[in-house]
Amino acid sequence: MxxxxxxxxxxxxxxxxxxxxxxxxxxxxxxxxxxxxxxxxESKQELLRDIHLSFIENLLHQQEEIINDKNLNNKEKLYKLVYIIISEIKTSGKSARVFNREIRHLEKDHIDNVNSKRREFRLNFQKVIDEGIREGEFRNDLRSDIVTFAILGMVNRSYSWYNPDGEMSEDEIVNLYMELILNGLTK
Amino acid sequence: MxxxxxxxxxxxxxxxxxxxxxxxxxxxxxxxxxxxxxxxxESKQELLRDIHLSFIENLLHQQEEIINDKNLNNKEKLYKLVYIIISEIKTSGKSARVFNREIRHLEKDHIDNVNSKRREFRLNFQKVIDEGIREGEFRNDLRSDIVTFAILGMVNRSYSWYNPDGEMSEDEIVNLYMELILNGLTK
Missing domain, CATH: 1.10.10.60 (Homeodomain-like)
Incomplete structure (x- = not known):
């Protein structure tokens, strides 16, 4: 129930x-x-908190498996980290929209735990970028914290326009994002 | 008043x-x-609509000047289009947050005009990317509509974390974004 x-x-x-x-x-x-x-x-607030927690905990669990996979280099890990966000929009679009839009309405008593998990989610991303910089896969002249904000802004926002029943598949979206993130727009 | x-x-x-x-x-x-x-x-709805219109019309006006500037190539135009968004967050952070967060609360009767201007804002971006593809500045194997969503997601979202009084200037943020957008993360 x-x-x-x-x-x-x-x-x-x-x-x-x-x-x-x-x-x-x-x-x-x-x-x-x-x-x-x-x-x-106890309240609508508690319900909203539980919805947020359930959404982010599921993503954190998937992140953990990717980050701990020793067979992947950091580019591959980044690919998979982006993939799970798009995939979540495909399978749970409503949850993704509520997660992104309604965080604003979570009040003080209920937001701390959600915020610390959202932070963990972001820092997991950053960890892969930092590791990729250390291992020479990624350039070392861009601040990894801002790069992380940039990538997450780009990918998370897809909930507002991406139609999983439309003409582009998850794979096509993720491939385009990764091309842009890894190689840029310059010819 | x-x-x-x-x-x-x-x-x-x-x-x-x-x-x-x-x-x-x-x-x-x-x-x-x-x-x-x-x-x-007439109502709180009308007030919210006017706040949204005033924000987006100001940005559209700035976009127009950039797009019509014949001395700029498309990379330079893209730089400036990104710049005005970050600059708006710096000078009108509160407006930018209300613009991004509260669109959700604009109801049917008041949203049409705002949505068509937001669309115009996005299509102006896409126009510069399309023009850059045609002129060989940008690669032609990435869909310009999705690239536009990607860049706007990245840049617009800055309102949620960018602190204009913090350690990074507008220029530094925009330069980092443009490096990422144009050249990517790969070493």
Whole structure:
């Protein structure tokens, strides 16, 4: 039931926005009472936090496997790190949109844990770039922290325009991003 | 007075968010009555639309000058197009954040004009990339529409982390972005 509430809420937050969705809307859509909601969540804030945590923890878990894979060089790791973001947009577009848009509505008491995991996600990216610089795969004259912000801005933002049912596949998007990131636009 | 209301509202939307800011909050902060507010705006929606329009129209105006400058090649134009976004974050950080975050809260009746101008802004970018491809400055094997989304995602997102009073200047940020965009990360 907890999963069902989260799934239904993601649908509503995606279509109506977090602010305009009430707990009543959520329970009405599932056909349960508010009592059921409050059995699993203290508040709409706690629900939003759990949605964020579930999304980022899944990504962190996938990152960890990639980073620890000794058969991959850093370019390959970077490719896979970008891939899991696009793939998440494909399989869980609504979650990705809620994750990116509604973080703004998480209040002080509920945001700390989410923010520290988002930070961890970003620093994992940066670690691969730093390692690639050390091993001579990547140029060493660009600050890795800003490069990380740049790549994450580019890739994360795809949730706002990428249509997984459209003409471009995940692979094509990721390949284009990686070409741009690794080799640039200059002829 | 209209400008004053818009300026004060941007401050409040930036700190509290659009949803949680009431018209009462806005007029209290300026020390006027609700009547004054309604003399200039029909609703909070209309105010938010005007804030968005004012932000994007200013950027479109700057874009136009760059695109029509016959002394610039397309790389130089691209540099300047990126520069005005970062510069806007520096000089109007609050507006940039409200512009990027609160578009979500603009409702049907008020969003069309804003969306068409945002689209125009994006297509101006794409025009420079297409022109650069035609003139052999940029490689021709990457779709210009996706490249545009990628660059705009990267650059626009800076509002969320770039601190203009921090250790990096506008020039340094733009130079790093352009190095990455034009030449890539590969050593």
């Amino acid at each position: 907890k999963d069902k509430i989260m799934k239904e809420s993601i649908d509503l937050f995606d279509s109506k926005g977090f602010s305009k969705t009430t707990i009543q809307d959520i329970v009405d859509n599932i056909g349960v009472t508010k009592g059921t909601f409050y059995y699993y969540f | 209209k400008d004053k209301i818009m300026k004060e509202s941007i401050d409040l939307f930036d700190s509290k968010g659009f949803s949680k800011t009431t018209i009462q909050d806005i007029v209290d902060n300026i020390g006027v009555t609700k009547g004054t507010f309604y003399y200039y705006f």
